[in-house]
Every structure is written in C-alpha cells, then in structure tokens.
Amino acid sequence: MTKYDFDSSIDRRNSDSGKWTRYPDDILPLWVADMDFRCPPPVIDALHDRVEHAVFGYAGDPAELRAIFCAHLAEQYGWDVAPEAIVFLPGLVSGINVAARTVGAPGDGVLVCTPVYGPFLSSVDLQSRSLRNAPLAASANHHNGQDALYYEMDFAAIEQATTADTRLHILCNPHNPVGRAFNRRELETLAEHCLRHDLVICSDEIHCDLLLDGAQHIPIAALDPEIAARTITLMAPSKTYNLPGLGCSMAIIPDAELRKRFQRAAAGIVPHVNVLGLVAAQAAYSQCADWLEELQRYLTDNRNFTLQFVKQNMPALAITIPEATFLAWFDCRNAGILGNPYDFFLNNARVALNDGAWFGPGGKGFVRLNFGCPRATLAQALERMAEALSANR
Numbered sequence: 001m002t003k004y005d006f007d008s009s010i011d012r013r014n015s016d017s018g019k020w021t022r023y024p025d026d027i028l029p030l031w032v033a034d035m036d037f038r039c040p041p042p043v044i045d046a047l048h049d050r051v052e053h054a055v056f057g058y059a060g061d062p063a064e065l066r067a068i069f070c071a072h073l074a075e076q077y078g079w080d081v082a083p084e085a086i087v088f089l090p091g092l093v094s095g096i097n098v099a100a101r102t103v104g105a106p107g108d109g110v111l112v113c114t115p116v117y118g119p120f121l122s123s124v125d126l127q128s129r130s131l132r133n134a135p136l137a138a139s140a141n142h143h144n145g146q147d148a149l150y151y152e153m154d155f156a157a158i159e160q161a162t163t164a165d166t167r168l169h170i171l172c173n174p175h176n177p178v179g180r181a182f183n184r185r186e187l188e189t190l191a192e193h194c195l196r197h198d199l200v201i202c203s204d205e206i207h208c209d210l211l212l213d214g215a216q217h218i219p220i221a222a223l224d225p226e227i228a229a230r231t232i233t234l235m236a237p238s239k240t241y242n243l244p245g246l247g248c249s250m251a252i253i254p255d256a257e258l259r260k261r262f263q264r265a266a267a268g269i270v271p272h273v274n275v276l277g278l279v280a281a282q283a284a285y286s287q288c289a290d291w292l293e294e295l296q297r298y299l300t301d302n303r304n305f306t307l308q309f310v311k312q313n314m315p316a317l318a319i320t321i322p323e324a325t326f327l328a329w330f331d332c333r334n335a336g337i338l339g340n341p342y343d344f345f346l347n348n349a350r351v352a353l354n355d356g357a358w359f360g361p362g363g364k365g366f367v368r369l370n371f372g373c374p375r376a377t378l379a380q381a382l383e384r385m386a387e388a389l390s391a392n393r
C-alpha cells in the first residue's frame with residue numbers, strides 16, 4: 001500500500017507552469033526538470049499556515065532551518081557542517097554564477113565535464129571565464145539484456161584540460177543529464193586532482209536525494225575536511241520535493257575565507273530567499289522522509305518502465321540507466337532520424353524533450369527525457385515516440 005498518490009495527473013496547463021505552457025496543447029512536455037506531482041502534504045500545510053499569517057515582510061536569519069539542514073547532512077552523509085557555513089540562495093544557477101565570479105579572475109579557466117546542465121557552460125561565459133572541457137567518457141554497457149549507455153569521468157581528459165590558469169571545477173553530482181551518482185573511487189580521484197592543481201570545487205548536488213534503486217549519494221566535500229575547505233556545495237529541496245518555483249537553496253561553504261568571498265560576490269545582486277521558500281524548505285527537511293521514500297520508489301519504477309519500453313519498442317535508441325535524477329538521456333544517432341532528434345520528436349511525436357545540444361559538446365544527436373510524471377503520461381509519451389520512429393522507417 002502506498003500513502004501518496006503519484007499516479008493522478010494534475011492539469012498544469014492553466015497554471016503558471018513553464019513546462020506546460022511553452023508548447024501548444026497537443027504537445028506532451030517531458031522537458032524542463034520539474035515533476036508533475038503535488039508536493040508533500042506537510043509542505044502544503046506549512047505554506048497554508050504561513051499564508052494565513054498574511055504578513056510577508058523581510059525574512060530574518062532562518063536559524064531553525066540551518067539547524068535542521070545541518071542535522072540532515074550529518075544523518076545522511078556523516079558530514080558535520082557548522083550552521084554558519086550555510087549561505088541561503090534563491091537558486092542554484094545563481095550559486096553557480098556567484099561561484100564562477102568568486103574564484104579566479106576574468107580569463108581564468110573553469111573545468112567542466114560535458115555533456116552537462118547548460119548553465120554550467122553559460123556561467124563560464126557570463127562571468128568572463130574560459131571553458132576547459134574534459135568530456136565524460138561514454139561506453140556501451142550491457143544491463144539486463146539491454147545495451148545501455150554508461151558515462152564516467154575521464155581522468156586523462158581532466159588532466160589534459162586542467163591548464164595552469166584553471167582555478168575552478170564545476171561538478172554535477174548526481175549528474176544531469178547522464179544520471180550518474182558518482183562513486184567514492186571516482187570522487188576521491190577527482191578530489192585528489194583538484195587538490196594537486198589547487199582548484200576550488202563548486203559541486204552542484206541539487207539532485208542528491210533523487211536516488212534510484214538504493215543508489216548512494218556522496219557529497220565530495222564529505223570525503224575529507226581538506227576537500228571541504230576548497231568546496232562550495234550547492235543543494236536544495238527544489239528538485240526533491242518539487243518546489244523549484246519557491247526559490248530556496250543552500251551553498252555550504254565550510255571555509256570562512258572562501259565563504260566571505262562568495263558572499264561578497266553575491267552582495268547587492270543576489271536577493272534574499274523569500275519567506276515561503278524558507279517555510280517550505282523547513283517542512284521538507286523535517287517532515288517528509290516517508291514521502292521521499294515513496295517518490296524514490298515511484299521514480300525507480302518509472303525508470304525501469306522507460307528502459308523496458310525502449311528495449312522492446314525503440315531498440316535503435318541507446319539509453320542511460322540513471323542511478324539518480326528523474327532524467328533519461330537518449331542517444332538517437334543510430335535511429336535513422338534526419339536532422340535534430342529534438343525537432344523530430346516534437347514535430348512527429350508531439351512530445352517535447354530537451355535538445356541534447358544544450359548540454360554542450362557530446363550532446364548533439366541526443367535528447368533528455370524527464371520521467372518525473374505519472375506513469376500514464378510517461379507511457380503515452382513513449383508510445384508516441386515509438387510510433388513516430390516506426391513511421392519513419
């Protein structure tokens with residue numbers, strides 16, 4: 001028996017949803033990374049109570065949320081973080097850009113591993129830094145009788161891309177779009193590389209709770225205090241509890257000097273977090289563990305459903321087996337599609353995915369699908385995609 005309903009479809013077309021209003025009504029949107037589920041009941045209750053109060057002044061320091069979040073980090077990862085190490089932000093993309101401004105000077109190198117979430121790349125440009133790209137290594141992996149795509153960090157490429165003027169590494173863990181929850185060995189090797197080259201790490205861990213099939217998340221800063229001292233870790237309740245429109249996230253910066261520089265780079269530009277975002281975050285981190293467990297099971301089933309469907313009905317597509325996130329990454333290069341697969345599926349299947357090219361080098365010919373939706377919506381989208389592919393033969 002499940003306590004929460006992830007199966008019912010909620011009409012978001014007449015809401016303020018970017019996901020559901022960008023395309024005409026006959027298009028099924030499985031693109032931008034929010035989910036089509038109601039957020040957990042304790043969050044809704046806490047928001048109701050706060051709205052009833054009816055005064056929405058500036059927020060004070062959220063001391064209780066700091067304490068709750070630190071307890072969460074200790075319990076989940078055995079990571080002891082002092083409450084003052086947390087800097088609240090209205091969004092992770094702000095955090096990435098502030099990190100890029102904080103570290104080094106214009107022209108300095110920023111190491112990234114593509115394909116990766118587009119704003120990693122744009123932050124390098126917007127903050128006048130230089131891109132040092134070490135593409136992830138992709139290989140075919142056989143899993144349950146299915147050829148799957150598997151991505152790993154390529155440490156030879158990382159070494160080569162790290163020039164003398166490289167100051168910052170922006171890490172995505174778990175990784176959007178390839179779905180890896182990087183393991184301890186990979187993270188330790190990366191951490192050792194960053195130490196050796198004196199790189200600051202900005203670790204975007206926004207997807208850290210969306211673990212599938214019992215996967216484990218390891219914050220890179222939790223490996224060792226020496227690594228924590230050079231790391232800006234970005235986390236948020238937004239993906240996990242489906243609250244991205246409420247704009248509350250956290251930068252965890254244990255080193256006081258680095259934190260001061262980060263706060264200075266944000267000052268006067270990045271606004272404070274709004275009171276509703278703080279209230280929602282507190283309820284999410286303190287009262288929603290059972291909801292999250294059910295969500296993880298539902299997303300794991302959606303992932304498995306997608307894998308099975310693709311194997312049976314779209315075998316020309318190669319697909320990742322996400323260990324975390326609600327995002328699947330499809331290699332469409334052998335599917336006989338002329339032109340861009342994003343356009344193909346939009347026009348022929350009436351399904352909106354993300355164009356792989358947005359994720360930088362290594363993304364062309366790929367699409368990303370968001371399976372954070374009721375199973376019936378997912379099934380309908382996949383059926384339409386399979387029909388479009390078979391009509392194309």
Ligand SMILES: Cc1ncc(COP(=O)(O)O)c(C=O)c1O
Nearest residue numbers: 033091092093094117176204206
């Ligand atoms: C890896 C990653 N970082 C950041 C974000 C966006 O964060 P925010 O909405 O808090 O700016 C997303 C959203 O898809 C993401 O996947």
